[in-house]
Amino acid sequence: xASLLERLQAxxxxxxxxxxxxxxxxxxxxxxxxxxRVLDPAxxxxxxxxxxxxxxxxxxxxxxxxxxxARDQGLPFRYGQGIGYHLALEGGLKPGxxxxxxxxxxxxxxxxxxxxxxxxxxxxxxxxxxxxVSLPEAEVCRLRLAGALDRYVTAWDLALHLAPRCRGxxxxxxxxxxxxxxxAAVCGLLAASGAVTALFTEEPLDGAETVELxxxxxxxxxxGNFERIVPASRVDGLRVNQxxxxxxxxxxxxxxxxxxxxxxxxxxxxxxxxxxxxxxxxVYAQALEEGLVEVFMEAGALVMNQGCSACxxxxxxxxxxxxxxxTTGFINCPGxxxxxxxxxxxxxxxRAAWAALxxxxxxx
Amino acid sequence: MDxxxxxxxxxxxxxxxxxxxxxTKYLAKSSLRDMVPHLFEPLRPDLAAKLRPGDCIVAGExxxxxSSREMAASVLKTAGIRCIIAKSFAKIxxxxxxxxxxxxxxxxxxxxxxxxxDTVTVEVGRELRCNGRTYPIPxxxxxxxxxxRHGGLVARMKAMDKSAVGAPPPENPFRNRHxxxxxxxxxxxxxxxxxxxxxxxxxxVRVDEAVLHDIYAPYIxxxxxxxxxxxxxxxxxxxxMVDHLYPTCxxxxxxxxxxxxxxxxxxxxxxxxxxxxxxHQLALEQxxxxxxxxxxxxxSHTTTYGAVGAFATGVGYTEMASIIGSGQLWxxxxxxxxxxxxxxxxxxxxxxxxxxxxxxxxxxxxxxYKSLEFTGSAIAGLSISGRAAIANMAVECGAKxxxxxxxxxxxxxxxxxxAEFAWLRFDDGAQYERVLTYxxxxxxxxxxxxxxxxxxxxxxxxxxxxxDQVFLGSCTNGRLEDLAAAxxxxxxxxxxxxxxxxxxxxxxxxxxxxxxxxxxxxxxxAGAMVTHPFxxxxxxxSGGLVSAGEVVIGTHNRNFIGRMGSPQARTFLASxxxxxxxxxxxxxxxxxxxx
Numbered sequence: 001x002a003s004l005l006e007r008l009q010a011x012x013x014x015x016x017x018x019x020x021x022x023x024x025x026x027x028x029x030x031x032x033x034x035x036x037r038v039l040d041p042a043x044x045x046x047x048x049x050x051x052x053x054x055x056x057x058x059x060x061x062x063x064x065x066x067x068x069x070a071r072d073q074g075l076p077f078r079y080g081q082g083i084g085y086h087l088a089l090e091g092g093l094k095p096g097x098x099x100x101x102x103x104x105x106x107x108x109x110x111x112x113x114x115x116x117x118x119x120x121x122x123x124x125x126x127x128x129x130x131x132x133v134s135l136p137e138a139e140v141c142r143l144r145l146a147g148a149l150d151r152y153v154t155a156w157d158l159a160l161h162l163a164p165r166c167r168g169x170x171x172x173x174x175x176x177x178x179x180x181x182x183x184a185a186v187c188g189l190l191a192a193s194g195a196v197t198a199l200f201t202e203e204p205l206d207g208a209e210t211v212e213l214x215x216x217x218x219x220x221x222x223x224g225n226f227e228r229i230v231p232a233s234r235v236d237g238l239r240v241n242q243x244x245x246x247x248x249x250x251x252x253x254x255x256x257x258x259x260x261x262x263x264x265x266x267x268x269x270x271x272x273x274x275x276x277x278x279x280x281x282x283v284y285a286q287a288l289e290e291g292l293v294e295v296f297m298e299a300g301a302l303v304m305n306q307g308c309s310a311c312x313x314x315x316x317x318x319x320x321x322x323x324x325x326x327t328t329g330f331i332n333c334p335g336x337x338x339x340x341x342x343x344x345x346x347x348x349x350x351r352a353a354w355a356a357l358x359x360x361x362x363x364x
Numbered sequence: 365m366d367x368x369x370x371x372x373x374x375x376x377x378x379x380x381x382x383x384x385x386x387x388t389k390y391l392a393k394s395s396l397r398d399m400v401p402h403l404f405e406p407l408r409p410d411l412a413a414k415l416r417p418g419d420c421i422v423a424g425e426x427x428x429x430x431s432s433r434e435m436a437a438s439v440l441k442t443a444g445i446r447c448i449i450a451k452s453f454a455k456i457x458x459x460x461x462x463x464x465x466x467x468x469x470x471x472x473x474x475x476x477x478x479x480x481x482d483t484v485t486v487e488v489g490r491e492l493r494c495n496g497r498t499y500p501i502p503x504x505x506x507x508x509x510x511x512x513r514h515g516g517l518v519a520r521m522k523a524m525d526k527s528a529v530g531a532p533p534p535e536n537p538f539r540n541r542h543x544x545x546x547x548x549x550x551x552x553x554x555x556x557x558x559x560x561x562x563x564x565x566x567x568x569v570r571v572d573e574a575v576l577h578d579i580y581a582p583y584i585x586x587x588x589x590x591x592x593x594x595x596x597x598x599x600x601x602x603x604x605m606v607d608h609l610y611p612t613c614x615x616x617x618x619x620x621x622x623x624x625x626x627x628x629x630x631x632x633x634x635x636x637x638x639x640x641x642x643x644h645q646l647a648l649e650q651x652x653x654x655x656x657x658x659x660x661x662x663x664s665h666t667t668t669y670g671a672v673g674a675f676a677t678g679v680g681y682t683e684m685a686s687i688i689g690s691g692q693l694w695x696x697x698x699x700x701x702x703x704x705x706x707x708x709x710x711x712x713x714x715x716x717x718x719x720x721x722x723x724x725x726x727x728x729x730x731x732x733y734k735s736l737e738f739t740g741s742a743i744a745g746l747s748i749s750g751r752a753a754i755a756n757m758a759v760e761c762g763a764k765x766x767x768x769x770x771x772x773x774x775x776x777x778x779x780x781x782x783a784e785f786a787w788l789r790f791d792d793g794a795q796y797e798r799v800l801t802y803x804x805x806x807x808x809x810x811x812x813x814x815x816x817x818x819x820x821x822x823x824x825x826x827x828x829x830x831x832d833q834v835f836l837g838s839c840t841n842g843r844l845e846d847l848a849a850a851x852x853x854x855x856x857x858x859x860x861x862x863x864x865x866x867x868x869x870x871x872x873x874x875x876x877x878x879x880x881x882x883x884x885x886x887x888x889x890a891g892a893m894v895t896h897p898f899x900x901x902x903x904x905x906s907g908g909l910v911s912a913g914e915v916v917i918g919t920h921n922r923n924f925i926g927r928m929g930s931p932q933a934r935t936f937l938a939s940x941x942x943x944x945x946x947x948x949x950x951x952x953x954x955x956x957x958x959x
Contacts, residue, residue, distance in 0.1 A: 053901065054908060054910070057911055060911040060930075064914070067862055079863075081891065270625070270638065273612065281891075288879055288884055297876060302896040304895065307893075315906045315907065316613065318613060318614060318615050318617055320615055
């Protein structure tokens, strides 16, 4: 089989390896996707992962349609077992594979070397029926990460550093020695800030630009979108109302270990609402095994069920008024976590964990 | 208060519960006016828009049953409802209505003889006239009348002399002495008041503990200040429980979190539990509930504390404001029903099945304002958790309190010397209005079927019903032994692939122990979504709402129409083992074969 880079180069329709259908779809999207006659059920995963357990009756109705779709066509189905991307990777989706879905963070699959393509619902329907997908027309941006990040600089900072360069491109990254959580943060945030998708590869990257990791500094992005990327010092000292550690990068085992290391023997600030959510049931079980969950509970944080939780924020971790919500998640739209609320600050695990303890955001 | 008026009739049925009056999801809204358009939404979504100031509601039995939410009364008052005429009223709703100056009239005959749109003439305390007929109605007790004359409890408390708050109790000649010929409830109230009270007496009790909840915090705060209080009666005896709205699930929730904190900061309340678990479990774990205490909480399931021999019951937010200001509350001494359960429970039959059977036999209005007192060898054999599950649900038949005589288990659980409460015990000479006697060996798994808690059937009658969602949790059955029973059923197994399975431990301590004993891992690996310990789905605000046609098996305490989402969904209440077995098979099944 040709390498993924060669397949990308060829530009022809790709035969995808996995189609992921989740409840991130709106009602029209569910209608479009579930109208598909699926060509190869074994290559599909229907994972209800965003708003679990269902926050409203309307959401329950939508999820019901996905369940019926899976049951009627014999598709693998998981309800509330964790974030679909991570379930796919845990299920053995190999580096070099191609996955299609409608979720805006499909690039997170790139942390596992998988090309994750986010399609509009109608195109996903076509893909489900044909087994193939056309590549988006986008520059392939090859980046080789060299050196190492400074001690207080994180993958979140790296992603914000790279964001302007990667907008509109299909970013392929190599090197850097990042762990799974860090790779998920880079890929997810690049997609959130406008890259078509992003992935890490072990394949040789001919003609790649070099990114000196040592040059990356602590960064922040102001709420509302991913346009206003600023030095982290701009948000230093912000008083915080809610902290979420979870989502595609913050819910990984690495992130939970990191959080536990910071919180062990400490208590979260009583004026801050603090939520932690493991990405998947397997991560949750492992975190229990390692005693991480005990640390979270002792610290006074809430431990949520596995899944998207307060990154999706539609029924877990709502905010109001002028509240400041620090999250390891990748969504910061106005009104997302509460009507009229616009105070979502994406932050690295360390800074989120410290904000939970101190009640303030620090620049590093 | 007008002594005579005319009013247009809206006619509703029996058992109009507080969830039907105003759904839980609207309770945290910042004003009562914002809730008015949602009155009676699950039952008659078009009704709220038609209500006009001055209208009245005529209903059947047990109006206002269910939760202690005062909004059920205060939103009706805000909508301008002049009075409610029903065959009978649930006890907490009755008090809440009076405290809001909302007139309630008990009349058994009018209901059958009026239609919607009729005009009824009311002469308060004397009679009703409608369609040419006259119906006599009872006069109010002096305590009630005084509140109504003030237009509600806030004005009544505002006028109160506050200088006596916190004065030491008078000499009590009956203290720590067993009173022969008395029910447990009477003994507790005699111990508290120092007066030889009898059922029907209205007495003022000294409040040993007051437990208030985040969902009502902004309202309690406002009423408290409007009553003219500037300090709580005892900073050690008031507990703020942030258990309904944290994690924040709806936009209205963060405000309640902030108000709960403000309560602590402004009034120096010592105990605030945020995200620690459900108040009723915490009350047991932290000794808020102890034998002999009198406890009030802003949640109807406060009856749970009777498991350790505390006289405990739910109140509304206005009454709570008056309690934390004054340290006292008027109580009508309840008459009592004794429930005797002897023998040994068969395999697969749990304390939940005992209380379901009792609720089915007594019916939802069968113990309004009664003390339900449990005894017998099977009861003696139950753990405090098992007793708590029973006491918890006593409110579902209208009981004011549920009581168990404290024993060695109680002493060990509460860390007290049995000699301290030797006075509190069953007395053969006590007068019980009714005695129900059961042989435990003849009990079987039961289910409360839609849409009422007293629609109880043996599980076998509904066996095989396909199930879409299973909920294991709540102040009824979210304790360690409940998780243990479910883990035993599910050990090494996977739940049915299309079942949604939600597990919510009752407290951090329960969670911690369940983690340590491996139950959580077993449940997660079986396919459960284990949530943080809090009230969770039981409230029906979020976290597992269901769509039309779905079937839910829950270990909680209410299966009212629409409480868990769509009014076309159906909820069955059962024991944790029966719930786990349903998750496993995807249909209702007897849990015995997995135990």
